[in-house]
Amino acid sequence: MSDHELRVSKIRDGTVIDHVPGGQALNVLVILDIDGTGGEQVSIGMNVPSDRLGRKDIVKVEGRELSQDEVDVLSLIAPDATINIVRDYEVIDKHRLERPDHVRGVLSCPNRNCITTDEEPVDSKFEVLPDGVRCEYCETIIREKIPDHIGSA
Amino acid sequence: MRHDHLITARQLSRADIETVLDRAAEFDADPAAYGDRHPGALLGLLFFEPSTRTKMSFETAMKRLGGDVVDMGSVESSSVKKGESLADTVRVIEGYADALVLRHPRQGAAKLTGEYVDVPLLNAGDGAGHHPTQTLLDLYTIRENAGLDDLTIGIMGDLKYGRTVHSLAHALTNFDAHQHFISPESLQIPRSVRYDLHESGAMVREHTDLTDILPELDVLYVTRIQRERFPDENEYHAVAGEYQIDAETLEAASDDLTVMHPLPRVDEIAADVDDTDHAKYFEQAHNGVPVRMALLDLLLGDSE
Ligand SMILES: [Zn+2]
Numbered sequence: 001m002s003d004h005e006l007r008v009s010k011i012r013d014g015t016v017i018d019h020v021p022g023g024q025a026l027n028v029l030v031i032l033d034i035d036g037t038g039g040e041q042v043s044i045g046m047n048v049p050s051d052r053l054g055r056k057d058i059v060k061v062e063g064r065e066l067s068q069d070e071v072d073v074l075s076l077i078a079p080d081a082t083i084n085i086v087r088d089y090e091v092i093d094k095h096r097l098e099r100p101d102h103v104r105g106v107l108s109c110p111n112r113n114c115i116t117t118d119e120e121p122v123d124s125k126f127e128v129l130p131d132g133v134r135c136e137y138c139e140t141i142i143r144e145k146i147p148d149h150i151g152s153a
Numbered sequence: 154m155r156h157d158h159l160i161t162a163r164q165l166s167r168a169d170i171e172t173v174l175d176r177a178a179e180f181d182a183d184p185a186a187y188g189d190r191h192p193g194a195l196l197g198l199l200f201f202e203p204s205t206r207t208k209m210s211f212e213t214a215m216k217r218l219g220g221d222v223v224d225m226g227s228v229e230s231s232s233v234k235k236g237e238s239l240a241d242t243v244r245v246i247e248g249y250a251d252a253l254v255l256r257h258p259r260q261g262a263a264k265l266t267g268e269y270v271d272v273p274l275l276n277a278g279d280g281a282g283h284h285p286t287q288t289l290l291d292l293y294t295i296r297e298n299a300g301l302d303d304l305t306i307g308i309m310g311d312l313k314y315g316r317t318v319h320s321l322a323h324a325l326t327n328f329d330a331h332q333h334f335i336s337p338e339s340l341q342i343p344r345s346v347r348y349d350l351h352e353s354g355a356m357v358r359e360h361t362d363l364t365d366i367l368p369e370l371d372v373l374y375v376t377r378i379q380r381e382r383f384p385d386e387n388e389y390h391a392v393a394g395e396y397q398i399d400a401e402t403l404e405a406a407s408d409d410l411t412v413m414h415p416l417p418r419v420d421e422i423a424a425d426v427d428d429t430d431h432a433k434y435f436e437q438a439h440n441g442v443p444v445r446m447a448l449l450d451l452l453l454g455d456s457e
Contacts, residue, residue: 113280115261120238122265129348137261138282139345 197250310376
């Protein structure tokens with residue numbers, strides 16, 4: 001659809017994350033660790049009409065491609081999202097997210113007694129369950145509000 | 154056993170468990186006869202939390218096999234106090250020993266350590282997490298007294314925080330065991346444990362009262378309900394009192410009932426139970442040595 005292509009094409013080099021569930025765009029920024037202080041050019045569309053989702057959010061980040069860890073965690077809050085890699089105004093790659101078996105880093109364990117929240121040189125690791133994630137160290141399960149657990153403890 | 158580390162009871166198959174228990178039975182028959190088994194082998198003891206008995210039990214087991222121990226000592230006197238990470242501490246100490254035993258107050262500490270060390274590691278308890286060597290000695294005791302299949306077991310007390318309970322419940326899913334959890338509502342088994350038990354198709358029921366289920370049990374495994382789990386003293390006494398047993402309580406039980414407890418106990422099993430044929434908790438504690446001998450023997454054997 002031309003309207004969609006237009007939106008996607010607006011950045012020169014970077015990543016467009018499309019088909020994010022309405023209202024989750026700010027959580028996408030949290031996952032990407034973007035708070036404005038890093039100087040990235042970011043534009044956000046919120047509650048844009050969508051055939052597939054009814055209302056969707058779109059996040060466009062100039063000059064940035066996503067790491068696999070970021071993509072993995074993104075899939076937990078935006079399972080239907082598409083990732084568009086843009087170079088010189090062209091979408092050169094477009095793919096759907098896949099739900100991973102594990103996510104590394106990005107999420108932090110809510111269990112205050114978990115070894116990963118101590119001063120140890122390890123990334124958090126979570127096993128992805130059908131309805132949540134489980135810390136691979138202390139086995140605590142998170143089912144609700146996964147974005148609340150993004151970032152360091 | 155095809156493992157380098159023993160981190161959680163969840164990693165153990167039925168065949169693994171039987172291998173350990175069979176070996177333990179050999180050692181148990183004559184513990185003093187195996188002094189030439191691992192001469193000169195050194196076991197590193199890393200106890201970040203005090204536990205005299207578990208430590209002594211490992212020390213005895215290693216010495217019975219002809220080896221010796223090197224002990225990190227108490228946390229207060231070590232570099233850990235100065236803020237060294239666990240990952241660093243264990244990488245230094247693994248250079249001193251052929252195998253390591255770790256007890257740590259934080260959950261997941263053994264898994265983390267296992268990622269950093271190459272020598273075999275035995276988890277001797279990580280916070281409210283796992284305590285698999287306790288589980289194996291529990292299983293050994295159950296097998297000796299009641300058998301592990303066609304078993305009906307009641308597990309009573311603090312099921313929320315009790316790590317011995319979580320490990321035991323996981324391990325029993327390998328056998329034809331009906332598990333009954335008896336606890337106050339506030340101390341029921343945690344969600345993650347319930348999830349695993351459900352996933353493995355375990356036969357589990359939860360109760361708040363022992364009375365109805367007691368006559369059906371082959372084994373009653375009692376754990377301590379700790380004062381600090383309750384906001385006030387009165388509530389603690391009211392609740393804890395309902396999960397204490399004495400000789401009179403056990404009159405309703407089968408004659409063959411085996412009563413177990415990971416020890417130390419406070420008042421959850423009255424002293425008059427000690428004189429009954431039901432009491433197996435001291436035997437259970439003694440089983441720690443042959444079971445840990447078996448584990449060390451298997452892990453050291455594999456690493457050579
Ligand atoms: Zn954790």
